[in-house]
Amino acid sequence: xxxxxxxxxxxxxxxxxxxxxxxxxxxxxxxxxxxxxxxxxxxxxxxxxxxxxxxxxxxxxxxxxxxxxxxxxxxxxxxxxxxxxxxxxxxxxxxxxxxxxxxxxxxxxxxxxxxxxxxxxxxxxxxxxxxxxxxxxxxxxxxxxxxxxxxxxxxxxxxxxxxxxxxxxxxxxxxxxxxxxxxxxxxxxxxxxxxxxxxxxxxxxxxxxxxxxxxxxxxxxxxxxxxxxxxxxxxxxxxxxxxxxxxxxxxxxxxxxxxxxxxxxxxxxxxxxxxxxxxxxxxxxxxxxxxxxxxxxxxxxxxxxxxxxxxxxxxxxxxxxxxxxxxxxxxxxxxxxxxxxxxxxxxxxxxxxx
Amino acid sequence: xxxxxxxxxxxxxxxxxxxxxxxxxxxxxxxxxxxxxxxxxxxxxxxxxxxxxxxxxxxxxxxxxxxxxxxxxxxxxxxxxxxxxxxxxxxxxxxxxxxxxxxxxxxxxxxxxxxxxxxxxxxxxxxxxxxxxxxxxxxxxxxxxxxxxxxxxxxxxxxxxxxxxxxxxxxxxxxxxxxxxxxxxxxxxxxxxxxxxxxxxxxxxxxxxxxxxxxxxxxxxxxxxxxxxxxxxxxxxxxxxxxxxxxxxxxxxxxxxxxxxxxxxxxxxxxxxxxxxxxxxxxx
Numbered sequence: 001x002x003x004x005x006x007x008x009x010x011x012x013x014x015x016x017x018x019x020x021x022x023x024x025x026x027x028x029x030x031x032x033x034x035x036x037x038x039x040x041x042x043x044x045x046x047x048x049x050x051x052x053x054x055x056x057x058x059x060x061x062x063x064x065x066x067x068x069x070x071x072x073x074x075x076x077x078x079x080x081x082x083x084x085x086x087x088x089x090x091x092x093x094x095x096x097x098x099x100x101x102x103x104x105x106x107x108x109x110x111x112x113x114x115x116x117x118x119x120x121x122x123x124x125x126x127x128x129x130x131x132x133x134x135x136x137x138x139x140x141x142x143x144x145x146x147x148x149x150x151x152x153x154x155x156x157x158x159x160x161x162x163x164x165x166x167x168x169x170x171x172x173x174x175x176x177x178x179x180x181x182x183x184x185x186x187x188x189x190x191x192x193x194x195x196x197x198x199x200x201x202x203x204x205x206x207x208x209x210x211x212x213x214x215x216x217x218x219x220x221x222x223x224x225x226x227x228x229x230x231x232x233x234x235x236x237x238x239x240x241x242x243x244x245x246x247x248x249x250x251x252x253x254x255x256x257x258x259x260x261x262x263x264x265x266x267x268x269x270x271x272x273x274x275x276x277x278x279x280x281x282x283x284x285x286x287x288x289x290x291x292x293x294x295x296x297x298x299x300x301x302x303x304x305x306x307x308x309x310x311x312x313x314x315x316x317x318x319x320x321x322x323x324x325x326x327x328x329x330x331x332x333x334x335x336x337x338x339x340x341x342x343x344x345x346x347x348x349x350x351x352x353x354x
Numbered sequence: 355x356x357x358x359x360x361x362x363x364x365x366x367x368x369x370x371x372x373x374x375x376x377x378x379x380x381x382x383x384x385x386x387x388x389x390x391x392x393x394x395x396x397x398x399x400x401x402x403x404x405x406x407x408x409x410x411x412x413x414x415x416x417x418x419x420x421x422x423x424x425x426x427x428x429x430x431x432x433x434x435x436x437x438x439x440x441x442x443x444x445x446x447x448x449x450x451x452x453x454x455x456x457x458x459x460x461x462x463x464x465x466x467x468x469x470x471x472x473x474x475x476x477x478x479x480x481x482x483x484x485x486x487x488x489x490x491x492x493x494x495x496x497x498x499x500x501x502x503x504x505x506x507x508x509x510x511x512x513x514x515x516x517x518x519x520x521x522x523x524x525x526x527x528x529x530x531x532x533x534x535x536x537x538x539x540x541x542x543x544x545x546x547x548x549x550x551x552x553x554x555x556x557x558x559x560x561x562x563x564x565x566x567x568x569x570x571x572x573x574x575x576x577x578x579x580x581x582x583x584x585x586x587x588x589x590x591x592x593x594x595x596x597x598x599x600x601x602x603x604x605x606x607x608x609x610x611x612x613x614x615x616x617x618x619x620x621x622x623x624x625x626x627x628x629x630x631x632x633x634x635x636x637x638x
Contacts, residue, residue, distance in 0.1 A: 211498060212492070215494075216485065216490060216505075217491075218495065219485070222473070225473075226470075226472055226473050226474065227470065227472075230465065230471065232433075232454050233465075234457060234548070234549050235455075236454055236482070237454050
């Protein structure tokens with residue numbers, strides 16, 4: 001029997017874990033054993049997992065701190081909503097429309113990733129973090145100025161920079177509908193996101209990120225993280241691989257955004273603020289930099305924790321913060337790490353397949 | 355008459371003092387530098403550096419601390435862009451090329467302070483050396499197309515073959531950062547060889563090695579040259595190594611070449627002795 005590499009085993013364990021979680025939750029849901037509030041959390045949790053996994057590609061695997069991930073999510077969310085709403089009559093089937101919305105969201109976010117990435121990736125460290133932070137805020141404000149409507153003639157887009165334009169200025173024909181009303185955001189969205197779609201998106205994100213990491217391109221990205229000068233000395237094109245990681249990360253965030261946007265009947269751009277970027281970053285740090293299955297668990301835990309602490313009423317956020325601090329201390333404590341090392345099976349020299 | 359003197363180019367004689375091993379006379383030199391120099395804010399770190407290295411030569415670059423030896427390596431690999439002069443690699447002018455591009459046309463190097471990809475395994479480090487010889491794209495890697503498996507298998511076999519030069523196959527799955535010092539130095543050489551260079555630059559390969567490890571290293575350097583038929587240029591302070599295996603030696607001091615020639619010439623050259631030991635006082 002051929003022995004598998006440890007990394008391959010971890011990848012498979014991650015896939016199987018996610019599949020089992022999906023099956024168990026689906027069975028419970030069909031049995032009516034889940035509370036309404038928990039069922040309502042499922043799609044946002046899937047979105048958070050995809051966001052965390054995609055940010056881990058930039059922060060953990062490429063090693064560049066990005067504080068503007070919510071910006072890419074919002075690009076995906078609003079372009080996905082526009083795509084879905086304008087196709088309401090053209091595409092009857094909801095899953096197909098959702099798929100189109102997610103693909104459109106991913107492509108728009110990827111384009112934003114390329115536009116931002118080319119100038120920004122010349123910077124390093126703190127500077128890159130600050131610029132991505134600024135980008136996130138700019139995107140939020142730009143979307144605040146958008147007025148979008150659709151009628152029989154197609155999409156109408158107004159950019160309300162002076163604040164003087166209103167929905168009437170779209171001059172929609174009869175039967176047309178407004179999709180985004182400037183600062184009021186998108187309203188009347190047909191919610192078509194489902195938990196199954198969320199699960200599929202999580203699996204796609206995992207396969208993309210994990211397979212990328214184990215491939216030639218992923219090795220080059222990790223080489224840039226470990227030692228840029230050495231990477232250049234073996235002929236690795238720095239800009240190409242930095243951009244590859246950054247854009248892949250943005251595209252996945254955009255896909256998650258589209259799913260997120262189509263889960264609610266109304267959506268405002270202020271949802272995707274700096275706090276959201278930090279929350280995603282928190283998931284990545286919590287799960288471990290470069291550790292993909294860690295991000296999956298951390299994203300689910302951080303989304304669920306405030307829900308589970310609901311009984312504590314006013315003290316909820318206080319306890320939430322204390323739990324985060326304690327867990328951070330615990331996972332970085334050498335004594336606890338040592339204990340865990342004794343309990344868990346020791347790492348042996350990995351065998352190679354083939 | 356001399357009104358246009360400042361507009362006319364100044365004539366400079368081409369260097370004709372190049373030395374290459376006799377066996378390399380029939381092939382073009384792998385490296386040729388002409389009046390290579392770099393200034394850092396007025397300080398001439400390297401000045402008028404002329405050197406020719408034959409196709410299979412083992413060349414040494416020596417000099418006291420701060421003489422500019424590593425700067426020469428950084429110029430050859432375009433970590434710094436020279437402010438003066440040209441570098442020809444296999445006859446190709448490298449003007450304006452990036453470090454990665456220079457590597458692709460045949461220059462590989464190791465570093466004085468080891469630079470490995472510490473969080474990756476030994477095998478992955480070597481595969482990164484093979485990076486530009488593994489042919490599949492991003493989509494092939496994500497979708498794991500048949501070509502991915504084929505190319506990764508070839509890369510794995512090639513990596514193991516390269517590691518076997520230093521008998522390091524058994525370390526393939528260890529993290530590069532966890533290796534002992536000597537093994538890290540050897541891994542850097544293996545990684546550089548993976549890029550299939552025609553010129554290998556070794557920056558103090560024997561630093562921190564004990565005498566018996568150094569002797570092994572000397573044998574291995576000759577073995578690498580013979581197997582791959584490439585030129586090797588090394589910076590080294592261990593004179594036993596330099597005098598033992600180098601065919602041509604170039605001595606730098608304060609950024610300038612003060613002597614070039616065979617080990618015997620260098621050992622008896624009074625200018626070199628002065629650079630290393632200082633000037634004799636009168637009457638001594």
